[in-house]
Amino acid sequence: MTFPEGASGPAFAASPDYRFEVAQVASAGRVVKVEADAGKITIEHKPIWRLYMESMTMIFKVADPAMLTGLTPGDRIRFKVDRAGDGFVVTRIENTNW
Numbered sequence: 001m002t003f004p005e006g007a008s009g010p011a012f013a014a015s016p017d018y019r020f021e022v023a024q025v026a027s028a029g030r031v032v033k034v035e036a037d038a039g040k041i042t043i044e045h046k047p048i049w050r051l052y053m054e055s056m057t058m059i060f061k062v063a064d065p066a067m068l069t070g071l072t073p074g075d076r077i078r079f080k081v082d083r084a085g086d087g088f089v090v091t092r093i094e095n096t097n098w
């Protein structure tokens with residue numbers, strides 16, 4: 001298992017923040033558009049209640065454009081997103097097309 005990091009093992013399972021940590025990494029969606037040069041990705045995402053978002057298609061900045069390497073429109077992904085100033089930044093993406 002490669003994602004989320006630290007999501008397995010007794011230490012994680014015993015953490016009182018278990019549910020919270022799962023919620024932090026559980027956002028799911030589908031790639032609509034990749035703009036590597038701009039460091040942006042458009043994602044059709046499922047609800048992210050933590051951020052008060054219903055299902056929608058929106059553009060996210062990514063923490064590192066290298067995260068976009070190999071992603072193609074239509075790919076199913078899981079991703080982590082955090083608040084960043086007035087907007088949001090995706091800090092991790094995992095392709096779940098397997």
Ligand SMILES: [Cu+2]
Pocket residue numbers: 045053054056057058
């Ligand atoms: Cu959204």
